[in-house]
Amino acid sequence: MTYFTLKGTIPKYKGYRGQVLIVNLSNGEIQKKAIDHSIIENYLGGRGIAIKYLFDNLPKGTEPFSPNNILVISTGPLTGTLAPSSNRYTIATKSPLTGCIGYSNAGGHFAPELAYAGYDAIFVHGKAEKPVYIFIEGEIVEIREATNLWGKDTWETDEMLRKEIDIDDIQILSIGQAGENLVRYAAILNNLSRAAARTGVGAVMGSKNLKSIAVKGTGAVTVAEPAKFDLLIEETLEKIYTDPAYPSLSEYGTSFLVDLSYIGGGLATNNNQFGTFDKYEGLSAETFYEKYKVKSESCFACPIHCGKYSEVKEGPYKGTKGGSPEYETIICLGSKCGIGNLDAVIYANELANRYGMDTISLGDTIAFAMEAYEKGVLTKENTDGLELVWGNEEAVIKLITKIAKREGIGDLLAEGTKRVAEKINKGSEEYALHVKGMEPPAYDVRIAKAFGLGWATANRGADHLTALPNFELLGYPEEKGIEWFGSKKAVDPYAWESKARMVVWHENLGAVVDSAEMCKYTCFSAYAVKPEDMAKFISYATGMKIDADDVLKIGERIYNLERLFNQREGMGEKQDYLPKRFTDEPLPDGPAKGQKVELDKMLPEYYALRKWDAETGYPLKEKLEELGLLEMAERFDLI
Amino acid sequence: MTQIKRISVIKEKCNGCRICELRCSFFHERFYAPSHSRIRVKKNEKEGIAVPNVCRFCYKCVESCPEGAISKSEKTGAVQIDSGKCTGCRECVLACPFGVMYIHPVNNVAITCDLCEGEPQCVKYCPEKALLYE
Incomplete structure (x- = not known):
């Protein structure tokens, strides 16, 4: 096995669907191929076949926003089965944030639908002349015009596409304005609140003029040994349901980690200057549970269902409802920015989901700007008059829109912490928190x-x-x-x-x-x-x-x-x-x-x-x- | 005659995971395919709504079938379909007020909930206990 080879044959392995799509947006060519068996044996699927495909097909030194960059959307051999929580897909590309391998991974209901449509992966090459989306309904695969969707957020796009396509239960992934505007940490969203967020995959999608992928499948996923597979699921469910962390994850969702980091003294506060936060209670799992949680909102075939649907019931953000912020978001857009008010975090999370941005890199970049402001490196004169003081939730919320639209200071912050520090200098590199150019997650x-x-x-x-x-x-x-x-x-x-x-x-x-x-x-x-x-x-x-x-x-x-x-x-x-x-x-x-x-x-x-x-x-x-x-x-x- | 047990839904509890759909297709087909499931979750993600939709045993389909292929199970009360007689004409699909009569994508015959011979798999495996069989 040397190069990533694609053939016209059906693979011998079950679980897989046997076909991949190669879509060239520059010339509109769509090919259906089968992956060579040896690729599957060595790289399995998802993230594995993504890196193999990119290593073999992406020209060395490709600029991330060039049409030559490739966007891989890939599923695995368990996708669409009942194996617990096997609902995820990988999106991989050369990252515009790090210049390294970029990949992100999201749950929800998109991946199994792609499997039922009959595809293991989509390899997107080139760049469309005008905004487009890819439409997949089983054997039918089309590149369709999306000029009317350009400029819309992911929720509006989802709604408009559902009306336009008019097929029950179609699954859609989309970028928002942030991806269109090449925000270096733009995300790709499916099911409104499930984000393939990290490494700026959404910006690469935007650079290709690709707004969405909509898929409907009516096929099946078969496994090689159904009885043994079923028994293994049964055994695994038993382990999941009896795990001591299960009640916390299923009831509170990932917000219970806020409490865990508080107890441990690693509740990242003010750009990680502190490990404790005096407004902790405003972000705690109990507060979330009592005041905001409406119900659980599960990814496909997941017994854990850590996802939550929430609603802000009073105050200036009243009426905000949707998929809840995860732990990472609560910290990065909350305590890291000195904000201890879940109303604001839930609203900020909705904005990030609609515009399509990684809440970790977004929150971190803002937190970094706030520390630069604290240290006098940034002043009101270069923040469009915003007072970037810790806990100023109005300023954070304004920044989110500015970043997504690359307006004013937002144009700079859309570049991510590393590049902002390189631009503003004055010792800010010391507290510009990133590794390889990507901002760190919540847990200190x-x-x-x-x-x-x-x-x-x-x-x-x-x-x-x-x-x-x-x-x-x-x-x-x-x-x-x-x-x-x-x-x-x-x-x-x-x-x-x-x-x-x-x-x-x-x-x-x-x-x-x-x-x-x-x-x-x-x-x-x-x-x-x-x-x-x-x-x-x-x-x-x-x-x-x-x-x-x-x-x-x-x-x-x-x-x-x-x-x-x-x-x-x-x-x-x-x-x-x-x-x-x-x-x-x-x-x-x-x-x-x-x-x-x-x-x-x-x-x-x-x-x-x-x-x-x-x-x-x-x-x-x-x-x-x-x-x-x-x-x-x-x-x-x-x- | 004993009271017929039915599947009922506590819609506030459904989290939309669709394990019921996969359990259903696996029990009946030995593969995983929501398009072959007799129970299907209807959603409005914006409003956070997910509701499993399944046969309520109104038997409107029985009356509608021109082939006499649909009857009521003496044992469970479920709708039973004689696939040998079914022509896939879709009269039952049109007659069903709840939209829970489907045409099998491969075999082209009508399918709907048959209560899995008295032990509905969707109820058994629902992680939220949002489905009841009583």
Whole structure:
């Protein structure tokens, strides 16, 4: 297996639908092909086939907004089945935020519909002359004009498309104005509130003049061994339902993590200057539950249903209703900006969803601007008169619209923290929080060291989901730490020991989870699906015979290929760092006072475990050979 | 005669996960396909509304069938369709006041809820207990 090859044959594996779409928006050409079996065996689906396709087909050095960039939308072998929470899809591209591999992943109901329509993936090339959307109804695939939709937000677009297409239960993903205006952290939304948000995938979609993809499928997904598959689902459900975190996640949704970070002293406040927040109660899970939650709103086939529908019932934001802000949003658009009022956060979240923006990068960029304002680097003269003081919710809400429309100061902030700091200078780099150009998530990693390492090593930039090493947070007994990662320190979030091993394991399995397209909450919250379980899910679904080692090997291959992609695109050496705030500035307050991330202790061990060069952080020949990636590295003189 | 048990819906509880649709298609077809399900969740995402829609046993379809292919099950009270007699003419689809009579996409015969031989899978597996069979 060398290049990403596409054939006209139906694959031998079940679970898959057997066809992919290659859509060239420049010349309107639409092709239907089948993926070669060896690609499936080595990369599985979703995030795996995305990186393989991009590595082989994206010309080296492509500018992210050039028509030559490619947008991959891909599902996995479990998509559309009853395997718990297997409703996700990957959108991958070369990121306009980081210049690295960009990928994002969303739940909801889009991915299974694409599967029922008969497609495993869509590869979008080129750029349309005028705004268009892609329409898929089973075998019918059309590029349709979308001039009337351009300039509309994602909710308006959803409504207009539903009327125009007039097919029951069609599934739609769209960009809003932020994607059209190339905001570097623009998101792609489906089901109104499910966002493929990170790394600016929405801006690449906008650069292609692609507004939406609408899909309807009436087909079926079959699995190779239905009886065994069904029994495995039964066993997995039992693990999910009996997990101690299940009641919190299913009742409160991810907002319960606000309380967890408060208790731990890692409630990111004022651009991570503090780990405690005096207005915490305004953001707490209890407040959310009592005042705002209406009901649960689940992704497809998910027993956890962490999504919530909420409504603001009084005050200036009264009448705001829709999918609730997740934990990440509550912190990034809340406490990081000094805001302790869920009314405002829920409204800000709606705006971000409508305009189509990543609430993490958005909130972080605003929080960074606020610290620059606090330090006098930004003043009223260059903020369009807005007083960017902590907690000024009106200013934050005004900024969101300005950023989406690239108006005034919004044009600058639409570039993301790293570029803003480069522009305004005056020492602001010191508190410009990003890794590889992407802004960090909510949980302050000074109280969770494996997460800290995971932010640094994630191929897509500061990211909690690439590793998601929840293991260290769950209060497991020391014996379990020894059993899983060879150290009782593994269960201590403050400890750095054994965290390198923990992160490698999670990153590798996580890459498979993203490629089978199951939700990480099933795998890394309840740990209901471990490598041996994932091997069974994949084997029973597809008919492939793989075991736990194969699963981790596939994950490792994907992870290393993403790393090679970053190397090829000129990421340079020493790319795995953390902003100094997390490594050099101990937490100044609260129960975790004094904690910082000992990255220098974890990183060498991490590189050794990965068999990556200790200096450069890139894979060694031995590792590439072992994973079957040597030829690909040699193709671009990366070794 | 004992009281017929029916599937009823607590619509405030439905979170729209559609596990019921997949359970239904898997039980009847051994594959996963909402388009083959006898229960389907109707949604208005903007308003946060999700309501499973399933047969209420009004038997209007029985009267409408020109082939005499539809009858009431003596055992469960469910609507039963003789696929040998059904011509796929859609008279029952038009007659159904609740929109829960469907045409099988492959076999071209009418399908609707048959209560899974007395143990409705949608009720059994609903994670919110939004469906009742009583």
